[in-house]
Amino acid sequence: MKIQKTVVAAALGMAFVSGAAFADINVGVSVSATGPAASLGIPEKNTLSLLPTMIAGQKVNYIVLDDASDTTTAVKNIRKLVSEDKVDVVIGSTITPNSLAMIDVAAESKTPMISMAASSKIVDPVDEKRRWVFKTPQNDQQMATAIVSHMVDAGVKTVGFIGFADAYGEGWWEQFSAIAEARKLKIVANERYKRSDTSVTGQVLKLYAAKPDAILIAGAGTPAALPQKTLKQRGFAGKIYQTHGVANNDFLRVCGADCEGTFLPAGPVLVADQLPAENPVRATAQEYVSKYEAAFGKGSVSTFGGHAWDAGMLMVNAVPVALKAGQPGSPEFRAALRDALEGLKEVAGAHGIFNMSPTDHLGLDQRSRVMVQIKGGAWQMVK
Amino acid sequence: MDLEIAMLLGQDGVTNGAIYALLALALVLVFAVTRVIFIPQGEFVAYGALTLAMIEAGRLPGTVWLLLAAGVLVVALDGLDALRRGGVGRLMKVVGWNIVYPLALVALMRFVPTDTWPLAAKVALTMAVVVPLGPMIYRVAYQPVAEASVLILLIVSVAVHVAMVGLALLFFGAEGSRTSAFSDASFTVGPMMVSGQSLWVIGTSLALIVALALFFGRTIYGKALRATAINRAGARLMGISPALAGRLTFMLAALIGALSGVLIAPIATIYYDTGFLIGLKGFVAAIIGGLASYPIAALGAILVGVLEAFSSFWASAYKEVIVFTLIIPVLVWRSLTSHHVEEDE
Incomplete structure (x- = not known):
């Protein structure tokens, strides 16, 4: 008995020592x-399975949880990730309400968090809590500006909105109506x-009766097709924009x-092959598309997965810097990782080039969006 | 708002109302016979529509695997009993319907190019896959607790609903689908354009209502269901098996749900979780009929559809609020005009 106890204690000690020497990097993920x-x-979620399992000689473990698009579950997930799994960085969540709710836990536990949701409120303004939070998708504002500019250039005077x-829908209405x-x-x-x-x-009848030059449909995924189909059925001949x-x-x-003929703004990854050769995003976007399609089938790639890829790229670029400051699993490492994320410059992802700063935790510029038109059942970049 | 817009909205409302009417009838039927408030009714709409969409796309719908799994469960529950009571012959019958039949469907869809079949055959195939799920779900989830209180049956319904939505996400994915229209024709009646698909929806709904009326009025099984609805204990004393009545009712409910799904799939994009909201609106209509009256439930459904269409024109952000608030005055009116009967358990 006594011998056994000693062996166990020794084994535990060994595990602890070796664990400290070669600590794995634990990445917590909450996706919807x-x-x-x-x-x-x-x-x-599919994209996260493509991220590297070794960074700078350290093994990376991904702990992926589903939050079912539910805010309470998202908070529960991040609590579990930081307290039980002791993760070094959190990626998530997919949608804005969940990401906003997770900020408190990330700040409280001093764990850097990279959100894949769109709203600018997640990282703006960078205050005491949002110091710990970064995000990868373009702000709605950037996309709304692109739509409005395209409308003005095309001579549109009146516009109808359905979201x-x-x-x-509300977020888009706020941004779009102001711009x-x-x-x-x-x-x-x-x-x-x-x-x-x-x-x-x-x-649609009400939109039609107002006779606008163009209509913007602020919806996501396949549900956005319904108003457009109904508009066409009623014979609407003006321009239609999607988000x-x-x-x-x-x-x-x-x-x-x-x-x-529909117009929409999008991340460059959507038309990776059509980007001009001198565009710095072209190579990284193509790399993502080919990796994703190799794993999940041709034509399966979407821009949403690209945000997860970019979150992964930010992490991959920041980890080697942070490793100089401490061992994974320690508060020093997490703080160093945050500093490293904030200091990232010219990191090319699938959606653009990231240049972080203490006041900008998104870091994307105009290179992160292109106008696209649907032609012949495919996405066509508008030159 | 001019006459043309009003007529277009009316047409839209009646088309949707016809679907709600079918679902309301199914809900009233299920409640009357088995006392189950059948929340998963809407799921059959999504299962029907998305199974058809997958057949059209030439893919094997996940619902056949669910059919097989449910069949295996039913055999596990019923097999021994069948063997004891009716010998090998009866056991073979149970196995045949619950395991061999789903396997035959899998083989058919895997080896025969069903996506080139005419639309009517595809619809029939969809029905063959989805409809047997109804009685199987009754056998697995409801029959063991058939004598329990309405509240417990309601809780079981919630569980079945959540399970079916989760499975639908697994089978069909998160994105929606549409199927090809039964008819691309459109007719001009006065100032209004009527689409062929709307006529199909309304016509099929009417035909189904007439068929149900004939079934309940003229056939022995229909009369047995009516007897069970009126007095469960009495019907049992007359030799009507409550288990048979339950399975038959759920088969009809699944049939009505899947057919509704096939009817609206060409005019609306259907998602794995669309069914719930459609089912709820059918439920509002069923409440208007007091979960007892078929004609009032059907009229209530048309009212819900038209109210929905007009409120989406006037106040689109509050459409659901308006439709579901309708239930409050209806409940007030019903509780003022009808006697309250304690449920005797």
């Missing part, structure tokens, strides 16, 4: 792989519909011929 945001969360009756007003575009109709609606005839939320191939499949 089920629930309403599943169409975004699933490609993200989701949730945070996505449109500044650029003297007149908004003549403002409608809402639900993701799960089976009919939008009422809203970057629709940039996946399922949208093209469901919308079919009714989406011909």
